[in-house]
Amino acid sequence: MAKKVTLKDIAQKTGVTAASVSMILNGKELSRFTPETVSRVLAAAREMQYVTPAEKHTPKQIAIISPSVNNPYHTTIIMGIERAALSSGYLTATYNTYWNPQTELVLLQQLEMRRVAGIIYVMNPLQVEKAREVDGHIPVVAVGDIVSHLGIDTVDVNNFRAGEIVAKHLIDLGHKHIAYLTTSLNDHHIARVRRCEGLQDTFRRLCPEGSVTVFCKENELEQELQSPDIELESGKELAKACLTHPEITGIVAINDMVGFGVLDGLLEAGMRVPEDYSLCGFDNVFPTGFQRMQMTTVDHGTIYHGARAFHLLKDKMEATERPAAAYPITRVEYRSKLVQRGSTAPPRTQK
Numbered sequence: 001m002a003k004k005v006t007l008k009d010i011a012q013k014t015g016v017t018a019a020s021v022s023m024i025l026n027g028k029e030l031s032r033f034t035p036e037t038v039s040r041v042l043a044a045a046r047e048m049q050y051v052t053p054a055e056k057h058t059p060k061q062i063a064i065i066s067p068s069v070n071n072p073y074h075t076t077i078i079m080g081i082e083r084a085a086l087s088s089g090y091l092t093a094t095y096n097t098y099w100n101p102q103t104e105l106v107l108l109q110q111l112e113m114r115r116v117a118g119i120i121y122v123m124n125p126l127q128v129e130k131a132r133e134v135d136g137h138i139p140v141v142a143v144g145d146i147v148s149h150l151g152i153d154t155v156d157v158n159n160f161r162a163g164e165i166v167a168k169h170l171i172d173l174g175h176k177h178i179a180y181l182t183t184s185l186n187d188h189h190i191a192r193v194r195r196c197e198g199l200q201d202t203f204r205r206l207c208p209e210g211s212v213t214v215f216c217k218e219n220e221l222e223q224e225l226q227s228p229d230i231e232l233e234s235g236k237e238l239a240k241a242c243l244t245h246p247e248i249t250g251i252v253a254i255n256d257m258v259g260f261g262v263l264d265g266l267l268e269a270g271m272r273v274p275e276d277y278s279l280c281g282f283d284n285v286f287p288t289g290f291q292r293m294q295m296t297t298v299d300h301g302t303i304y305h306g307a308r309a310f311h312l313l314k315d316k317m318e319a320t321e322r323p324a325a326a327y328p329i330t331r332v333e334y335r336s337k338l339v340q341r342g343s344t345a346p347p348r349t350q351k
Contacts, residue, residue: 066122072285080306139316163198176210178250181238235261249347256281274345294342301334
């Protein structure tokens with residue numbers, strides 16, 4: 001009979017104390033240890049097939065990593081994951097990072113220790129290297145924008161193409177000068193960047209005499225956590241800034257939630273939609289179809305993303321063998337389509 005692995009065995013292999021090994025494996029006071037020490041202990045525990053007492057009684061659980069649940073876009077994906085997971089006998093737990101890379105790193109370390117069955121991102125990972133490392137022993141799937149270097153299974157949306165669709169719609173209506181209103185633009189928010197690039201590229205090709213003016217509201221990470229209406233308030237603020245540019249007749253919001261804020265900001269300023277400004281969003285969250293909203297937007301088939309992501313994960317979790325060198329990376333891309341409603345029309349007559 002094989003000898004039972006103990007904390008002392010792991011301590012001897014890693015060069016740390018048994019007390020430290022116990023704290024790390026139980027996720028206690030991780031700030032006391034360097035990320036390298038945590039990774040070394042976790043790797044040794046996996047290699048030696050150590051199982052904590054808590055793990056012996058833990059049901060099959062899927063961890064869902066989300067930026068937040070304030071936006072119906074993310075909650076729609078989460079609902080799809082949960083429905084598919086429950087029907088297959090898996091429980092789910094959702095963790096919000098509020099776009100904080102350090103929060104994501106700590107969370108991944110915690111999930112490694114809990115030995116969850118699998119992890120689904122409702123976003124592109126910010127800690128890409130760590131996500132790939134975890135995927136080596138805990139299956140990981142991400143729902144997000146097409147990023148070729150992720151190296152993990154994904155359910156993708158081509159946000160560059162989504163930007164093209166909106167740009168062509170506004171150009172066809174006769175708009176030459178539009179604004180792109182967005183919250184923070186950086187590498188952490190690749191979808192926002194790609195939508196902007198799609199808009200700009202299409203105007204360069206189809207309307208070279210036109211322009212896409214970018215208005216960006218930089219929000220701190222703390223604001224993401226402390227302000228549940230941050231996207232709405234950002235939209236209102238950006239709309240007012242846009243009014244100082246009389247040549248602009250069309251406004252594109254980074255997503256529908258910001259778009260609702262833009263709508264409020266325009267109405268508060270005495271403007272009409274679409275008579276004075278055409279307004280478009282992205283994601284087709286359910287309130288965009290409300291009679292008083294009626295926002296033109298882009299639908300990505302979001303309702304299907306969560307279930308598809310879970311089934312990708314399930315295939316990986318239940319695979320009998322996962323040779324790292326041969327295991328393929330699966331990418332599922334959903335097509336985007338325009339949903340035209342009452343917030344867009346030909347541009348107002350310039351005075």
